Amino acid sequence: MTEKQTYDITRRTVLAGLGTVGVAAAGAGLGTTALFNDREGFVGNSLTAGRLDxxxxxxASYYGPSEEWEIIGQAPTEQQLIDQGLIDMAEGPMTWEERADLGFACDTEGFIDGEEIPVFELDDVKPGDCGEVTVSLHICDNPAYLWMRGSVYDDLDNGLTEPEAEVDDTPDVGELAENIDVTLWYDEDCSNTITEGAGTSDILVVQDISxxxxxxxYGGEISDGMGGTTTKLAVAKDAAxxxxxxxxxxxxDTEIGVFTFGNEDYIGDDQAPGVVFGPSGVEADVQNxxxxxxxVPEGVTGTALGLAVQEGDSYLSAxxxxxxxxxxxxxxxxxxxESNVDELQAANDAKAGGTRIIVIDINDPGAGEPQLLKDMAGTAVNNPGDGDGTDYYNTSADDLAIVLPNIYQSIIESVVVGEVVFFEGTLAEFNDAASSGFKLEALPLLGQADEDDEYCFLPGxxxxxxxxxxxxxxxxxxQTDSVSFDLDFAAVQCRHNGENANPFDNGSSGSA
Incomplete structure (x- = not known):
């Protein structure tokens, strides 16, 4: 941002709706039509403002009188997802990881986009009760800084009952906010639980080069996300x-290796241009x-997925x-x-030997063999159809250039370094810490080079x-005390924004 232009952050939405600005360049010529002449120009130029939404x-879940965790609210509802064809008729409630794996588009109906809604409305909370809410933040189209604000208000005593009066002599001051423990964390895998880091890990990128x-x-040429074209393999190499x-x-404490595969003749480095390397902790060697x-050479066909998993795991284990x-x-x-090694059996053998498999599936949602790849992913040995989507990522080829970097960022946060608790304390202390707004960290556990070095949240x-x-x-x-609180989020563009000023300084917000 500059001193000459400011941006007003509306509720959860920063939308540049400037339309189209046309700039036409007219050519000029002298002389008559009987003389040689020529005219050149650059015409029909247009500029369209981007979007940050x-x-x-x-x-939201509640652990209360039933002494079981129960879902008490969600948006979009599962019926809205069914109506939009995003899921089939569900046999039971979806896990939050399954919802996150749907890859919601920004035009999905049921998102919270400007309106304010209550997540918890409970009137009989007792000692031992708990609640949890996981909020998915969908950044549409452009990288953004994210900010959050927490505000506690109406911390009321609501009079004193006889038992309360024996331990409380402040009838005008509520005690509930100071007696509610709060934990907030970056739940990058959207699991509703805190995932610990992997500690020491050796990662082998098993890359399809078919x-x-x-x-x-063969469909290898795709959009580069900026109006041009590239290839799936080029995007995969850049993201890796x-x-x-x-x-x-x-x-x-992570080392990285590479193992490529095509058909059964192009497993690892059996034939050029195959690559087998690492794992190594030397960045230059990994990048090379x-x-x-x-x-593989043009005209070579076949994808030996099962053999690639089998041989890749053998190499990694060694x-x-x-x-x-x-x-x-x-x-x-x-x-x-053109391969006979059973993919699921190869994956189950690898997982039984202690290898965690993360699958990145480049296909339109539902195309290819998504259930098989879900069965192969994770750490559990699965029967066909048992895979629940843990450690499975999906993106269409059209979206690959934008989505794949985001997938790798998720892998960094949830596998390499784990998820981070960024606040622990009472609800009253949360108000003190967050009522003026604070910046969310895109890579919270990775130590930045200095305080001025910041990472943007990628679209997704x-x-x-x-x-x-x-x-x-x-x-x-x-007894009888009550309290209300708000959670607000704001997004601010990253491009040309070295300042990353707090958007809540002017009171703008969007309540969740």
Whole structure:
């Protein structure tokens, strides 16, 4: 931002709706039509403002009289998702990870986009009760800084009952806010629970280099997200390189290797241009290995997915450090073709041996073999159809250039460094810390080079979670007390914004 132009942050939405500005360049000529003449020009130029739109969805749960966690609110509702064809008729409630894996578009009906809604409306809270809300923040189209504000108000005593009067002599001051414990964390895998970091980990990127990743006749040519074209393999290499850069810039005890595959003749480095490398903790060597990745020769067909998992896991197990968690990132755009090694059996064998498999599936939602890839992903040995989407990521080829970097960022946060609690204390203390607004960190556990070095949230879905509990040891001092609180979020563009000023300084907000 500059001193000459300011931006007003509306409720959760920063929308540049400037329309189209046309700039026409007219040519000029002299002389008559009998003389040679020529006219050149650049005409029909147009500029269209981009969009930065922050939309929310959420799921709220309550642990109360039933002594079980129960869903008490969510948006969009499952019926709204069914009506829009995003899911089939559900046999039971979806897990939050399954909802996050849907890859909501920014025009999904049911998102919170400007309206203010209550998440919790409870009138009989007792010691031992808890609540949890996971908020999914959907950043549409452009990278953004994210800010959050927490405001506590109407902390009321509502008079004194006889038992309360024996322990409370302040009839005009409520005690509930100071007796509710609150925890907030970056829930990047949207699981409603805090995921610990992997600690020491050795990661093998198992990269599909079959013809459909590169050649136009097989669907390898895609949009680069900026009006041009690129290939799936080029995007995959760039994203893997950026992933390695961030990992090695920080303090995570992680090494990275590369293993490529096409058909059964192009597994690892059996034939050029196959690559087998690492895992290594030397960034330059890892980057060289990634940059050397090439597609199989044009005309070579087949995708040996099962054999790639089998051989990749064998290589990782032989070269991983003692005590390191083995992680395989399997990126593919195709179904198995011209190969006889059973994919699920190969994945189950790897997982039984301690390897965690993260699958990145480049296909339109529902296309290809998504259930098989979900069965292959994760750490659990699965029967066909058992995979619940844990460690499974999906993006269409059209969206790959935008979505794949976001997927790798999620892997960094949830696998390499884990999720981070960014506040623990009472609800009253949360108000003191957050009522003026504070910046959310895109990579919270990775130590930035200095305080001025910031990361943007990429377009896509990011989750923040809040859990509150009334400790069982709290007594009569909270009888009949009540409290209200708001959670507000704001997005501010990253581009040309070195200042990243607090958008809540002027009172603008959007309540969740």
């Amino acid at each position: 922050l939309q929310l969805d959420y799921k 013809g459909s990743m590169e050649y136009d006749q 390189g950026d992933f390695a850069t961030i990992v090695f810039d920080e303090t995570a 290995a990634i940059s050397s990745i090439q597609a 070269n991983a450090r003692s005590g390191a968690q083995k992680i395989m990132i399997l990126l593919t755009d195709g179904e198995q073709f 879905t990011h989750c923040v979670a809040m859990k509150w509990c009334v400790p069982v040891e709290v007594g009569n001092e909270i």
